[in-house]
Amino acid sequence: MRMKGAEAIVEALKREGVEVIFGIPGGASIPLYDELYDSEIRHILTRHEQGAAHAADGYARVLGKAGVCSATSGPGATNLTTGIATAYMDSSPVVAFTGQVATPFIGKDAFQETDVIGITMPITKHNFQIRDVAEIPEVIKKAFHIAQTGRPGPVLIDLPKDMQEGEAEVEFPDKVEIVGYKPTYEGHPRQIKAAAKAILEAERPVILAGGGVIISGASPELIELAELIMAPVVTTLMGKGSFPESHPLALGVLGMHGRKVANYAVTDADLIIAIGTRFSDRSTGMVSCFAPEARIIHIDIDPAEIGKNVRADIPVVGDAKRVLRQLNRTLKEMMAQAKTKAWVEKVQQWKKEFNPRMDYDDVPLKPHRVIKEIMDFLGEEDIVTTEVGQCQMWAHHYLGRSKPRTFISSGGLGTMGFGFPAAMGAKVAKPEAKVIDIAGDGSFLMNIQELATVVENNINVVVAVFDNRYLGMVRQWQELFYDRRYSAVNLGSSPDFVKVAEAFGAYGTRVEKPGEIRDALSEAFDAGKPAVIDFIIDRECNIFPMVPPGRCLKDIIE
Amino acid sequence: MENTHYIVALVEDRPGVMQRVSGLLRKRNFNIDSISVGATEIPGISRITMTVRGDRVTLEQVMKQLNKLIEVVKVSELNPRESVIRELALIKVNVKSEGARAEVVQYANIFRGRIVDVAKHSMVVEITGDEDKVQAFIELMRGYGIKEIARTGKTIMARGAKSVKLRE
Numbered sequence: 001m002r003m004k005g006a007e008a009i010v011e012a013l014k015r016e017g018v019e020v021i022f023g024i025p026g027g028a029s030i031p032l033y034d035e036l037y038d039s040e041i042r043h044i045l046t047r048h049e050q051g052a053a054h055a056a057d058g059y060a061r062v063l064g065k066a067g068v069c070s071a072t073s074g075p076g077a078t079n080l081t082t083g084i085a086t087a088y089m090d091s092s093p094v095v096a097f098t099g100q101v102a103t104p105f106i107g108k109d110a111f112q113e114t115d116v117i118g119i120t121m122p123i124t125k126h127n128f129q130i131r132d133v134a135e136i137p138e139v140i141k142k143a144f145h146i147a148q149t150g151r152p153g154p155v156l157i158d159l160p161k162d163m164q165e166g167e168a169e170v171e172f173p174d175k176v177e178i179v180g181y182k183p184t185y186e187g188h189p190r191q192i193k194a195a196a197k198a199i200l201e202a203e204r205p206v207i208l209a210g211g212g213v214i215i216s217g218a219s220p221e222l223i224e225l226a227e228l229i230m231a232p233v234v235t236t237l238m239g240k241g242s243f244p245e246s247h248p249l250a251l252g253v254l255g256m257h258g259r260k261v262a263n264y265a266v267t268d269a270d271l272i273i274a275i276g277t278r279f280s281d282r283s284t285g286m287v288s289c290f291a292p293e294a295r296i297i298h299i300d301i302d303p304a305e306i307g308k309n310v311r312a313d314i315p316v317v318g319d320a321k322r323v324l325r326q327l328n329r330t331l332k333e334m335m336a337q338a339k340t341k342a343w344v345e346k347v348q349q350w351k352k353e354f355n356p357r358m359d360y361d362d363v364p365l366k367p368h369r370v371i372k373e374i375m376d377f378l379g380e381e382d383i384v385t386t387e388v389g390q391c392q393m394w395a396h397h398y399l400g401r402s403k404p405r406t407f408i409s410s411g412g413l414g415t416m417g418f419g420f421p422a423a424m425g426a427k428v429a430k431p432e433a434k435v436i437d438i439a440g441d442g443s444f445l446m447n448i449q450e451l452a453t454v455v456e457n458n459i460n461v462v463v464a465v466f467d468n469r470y471l472g473m474v475r476q477w478q479e480l481f482y483d484r485r486y487s488a489v490n491l492g493s494s495p496d497f498v499k500v501a502e503a504f505g506a507y508g509t510r511v512e513k514p515g516e517i518r519d520a521l522s523e524a525f526d527a528g529k530p531a532v533i534d535f536i537i538d539r540e541c542n543i544f545p546m547v548p549p550g551r552c553l554k555d556i557i558e
Numbered sequence: 559m560e561n562t563h564y565i566v567a568l569v570e571d572r573p574g575v576m577q578r579v580s581g582l583l584r585k586r587n588f589n590i591d592s593i594s595v596g597a598t599e600i601p602g603i604s605r606i607t608m609t610v611r612g613d614r615v616t617l618e619q620v621m622k623q624l625n626k627l628i629e630v631v632k633v634s635e636l637n638p639r640e641s642v643i644r645e646l647a648l649i650k651v652n653v654k655s656e657g658a659r660a661e662v663v664q665y666a667n668i669f670r671g672r673i674v675d676v677a678k679h680s681m682v683v684e685i686t687g688d689e690d691k692v693q694a695f696i697e698l699m700r701g702y703g704i705k706e707i708a709r710t711g712k713t714i715m716a717r718g719a720k721s722v723k724l725r726e
Contacts, residue, residue, distance in 0.1 A: 023694055095599050117574060118577065121574070121577065122581055123582050124630075126628040129573075131573075133617070146628060178628060179570070179631050179724070180569075180570065180627070180628055180629055180630050180631040180632075181628050232648075302626070303622050303625070304619065304622035304623050304625070306622075307618065307619075308613065308619060321587075338697055
């Protein structure tokens, strides 16, 4: 059929099942927005393109399907890039559309022109620039396919204005063939056997679950594996929620600010079963002393992750869910008695001994106490997002989660300003869930303009500001490693977060005493509008335990 | 152990594909000595030849990361001992006297090069071969005064029945 490019874009989005777009229009994307005007697709107008990208990312992480964002050319496109890079580092399926100057102007330094294809090449899984109206349906189909399959990731489509306005005969394909893109899903049977054999020989196994478990929906298989072989489970930041932290075999998170029991168990293990993790430096500590006595089984859908950061003795390339099914089946066929009893007892002993304290009554508030009250307040299907820094690591360490897709955090890029717009995207994805952003005052200020978006669109999220008026993580490092020389970390007294919330039309309240936390949470969630709770916390409270950078996982400062 | 590895990638012939490949190599901190690109027997598919320095682990990472690029269809490592490796160079040499001119023509013949342009005070010699041969010829020409050198970078093909195909 013959149609305008913009019409073809919207039609293709409908066919992909897109229900919502986060974005901001501009000169180079007006034709697309003219078409969206009549469409059933909901458009949420954010107040900064970075907010749109993070919201699409949060939406994608909650639903496991692509989140869509849109920006105009030039500054609109460059404002998206932090969000795109965030999604890329955490393997999140975001599809980003950018307006572009009309093709005859490309390369002429036209008004609001920027080489967004060049800029986003290293931070997208792939990107496209439309050069022919007729190719729009196929490109969009390919973009969603690439973003959502294999190891997911962001894909950007650049739309020159004349491609949106021009007409062509278009056809909408049901599927696409990409000759250079064939992800491996099934594990190789020989590798599965080798892995099963190693598991049955192990006396001190530890399962290390990463974000890949959540992405592939492999939590039931992971629980089955752990119970089958009686192995304790630790998770990375990205894997938090993949295994219920309330489970007797759960040791919680590992890494720089991980649980002591998790770091000890990994270090003393004789077998690591790593699933859907890229062995980030924040998880492993110094690589040369990471699990020194262990053989390593590494299950990942991305072959390039095998052997990249940590040697793998038994690599298995494939989708976590399918590989775990294969592995569980093989283990059941081979099943001998698990030899892990003594190990599990030892680990349980550590777990009891190292259980962190959270019930502080101090004023100003201890962050642990606030986290505990939030954790007790939330149901297991409710969603926590985080900003980045101390607030993120307090949540990471202390805030137990039991379900996948209920803990949303910028792991790889560590993007301050992520949590609040991501919470907005999460709430749009799952309106029935309570959604709370664990924020620091520094991070919240980086995308605070999105208060207008959530108020205007009745997206009732709660922002819990852990307010210490510092760039707290940097201050902590300066305290510990730079002789307390607090360079450029003091945020002073501005702003008043309660007044800011009220000025935007949100609910704002301040909490200074532990006894007030629970009521404040109730009131915020019942406010009938977005809410900000300003928790005044101990200014120089550190996030401990901590493994100093470049040290082994057992070298813990407490 | 650090070695030179020869990698051939078949890629979709689209705008920006060289930037994707070279950008990836830079972003992943890989050392590239030479890179060249040209058409193949398959319409729409180009062939990129790279020489990469590094140990086995580095080589494996280069190949895996290249494979992740959507427009890269196939990546192979070729063993230099079982392959033909060639480079073409054009060298513009000063020839200030008749004697010099005769000598350059003689050297070109010995190296199986060709004189492709003659002017009053200079000549352009085309020479093809492996890196050592091209380098040896260039050294010989230095005595006469080299005005300009253009080299294509290395290209490589396996000897015998083996070949880099889209599907095996």
